[in-house]
Amino acid sequence: MDKMWLGKTGEVIAEKFLIANNYKILQKNVYFREGELDIVAFEIITQEIVFVEVKTRSSNLFGEPEESVTHEKKIKTLKAAINFLNLAREIRHKSWRIDVIAVKLTREGKFLGIKHFKNILNG
């Protein structure tokens, strides 16, 4: 199975999941030199900007998807998030956080489960 396709599928699932949980999607796949943001969303209940890193896995051989979020990846996401905030004036004053959404699929691409880790940097 194609890695790209896997990632995209995961992101689509994560997006649907967020919308179902009262989030508004602001932007997707934002690229910066420092790093990228898979999903930028706005949580309506808490009024927070949420930067989401989506991790998708189709096998458990190398551990859970969330285990593959390394420290470097966290820093990259953080830098990208700061960049994003600098550019987006209208939301700069809002509080924000970084989340990880871990999506598990079967080898054939069927949905197995989803986990949402909120505020991974200091939670």
Next chain:
Amino acid sequence: MAEKIYSCSFTGLLCRIIEVEADISNGMPSFSIVGLGDTSVQESKERVRLGIKNSGMEFPKTRKTINLAPAQVRKQGALFDLPIALSMLIESKQVPKEKFENSIIVGELSLTGKVNRIAGALLITQFAKEQGFEKIFLPADNALEASFIEGIEIIPIEDLKDIVEFASGKKEILPYKSANEDSDQNTCDFTFIDKIIGLEKAKRALTIGACGRHNILLHGSPGCGKTILCRAFKHLLPQMTKEEILETTKIYSVSGLLNADSPLVKSRPFREVHHTATMSSIIGGGNIPRPGEISLAHNGILFFDEIAEFNPTVLDSLRQPLEDKFINISRINLAIKFPSNFMFLATMNPCPCGFKTDKKIRCICTDSQIGNYQKRLSGPLLDRFDIFVEVEKSNIHEVLEKESQPKNPQKSSHPSFMENAEKMQKERFSKSSISRNGDMDIEDIKKYCELTQDAKDILNRASEKLNLSNRGYLKIIKISRTIADMDLKEKIETPHILEALQYRRTS
């Protein structure tokens, strides 16, 4: 709810109870250990993870935090592996906690889950007992060493699986009982020193030194047998008492010098140090101070061969521990006290070429060379030697001839000397904190060293003639006390004083 179990850490010879708590909460996978652990504590993450996994249990995937309290105390060493793994298994409900109430847990894990030997087991066991803990869980390899301490249940652990099954009641581990103590082998062995032929004066001096623990400096020309005598001397020492074994073993235990074959230091240590040794290797030191040679020689002998070749700064650093019988090592973080009650034995040549005192070979050194050579040992250091002996070369033909002859029957009188001295000193110091004549201070000398009138007169006359220093004066009394002990005499008599006077420095 964070579960709490107890472990123990030590710096120097000082122990401290450490509480190990684990918390497992939901969140991104992470594993952190807080509480000022050094690198080996941080690295225990990997050992714990694989140890748990390879023992067939589940390593929690979520957010794990370990706290080692008190937080401000620096902790080092791998002995927290086992308590960390256990607290995590308890917290994740894989192991019940009840069996670990009121007990100390220490041990290093290997990746397979086996529990490895740790340093300092004896020290920790003793501390655990003093603190009123009922049980101590420690590596099976350390059980023999720890069983020297009585009054606490010692539970030997082979591997992580063992302790887990024990906790859940699937397996019974019996508290370790030491096999009956080894038959007391008499460490006084005269065969070694009897094999050395001639050199009677030096042998006599060494025997006196061994009886009363007096520091000895031997000098003589190269090849005259100084070093051989000193090495044979280690077999002459009296047996260690139980307290002495405990004290010395503790030092070896924290240095990690014990192994499964020799879990206790039962014979007096004999530490021979090469003259390239640095100050911190001899005195003890390091960022976290470790005992040096003087502490490893505690209750035994520290032997410096060719003492004049040592760095003078190193030698002078011995002055204080020789006097105080302990050493205080101060570093920026902490100060640690190690005991260092040793007998100091050293050899040297009288001059650079070595033949100044030789009767046949002429010395080729100039006066200034000799002066410089002898100056390498400072006066205060020399003053701390009690007995000075000049070793004279014995005739090699004589030596070879005598070898074939049956052993001189007169030699067998040595052991009785030693036994006498042992007995007298034991009676004398039964109520005081010291155990040897060499350790007496001025109060003890007043109390225990009674001289006959004749002996007193001779000593006073000698001290005037020879310009004895106060310390030298007391030293003569101490040595003569030992000689009198060897003769089973309550009072010090003239011959004892006269013999003691022979052993002072001549220069």
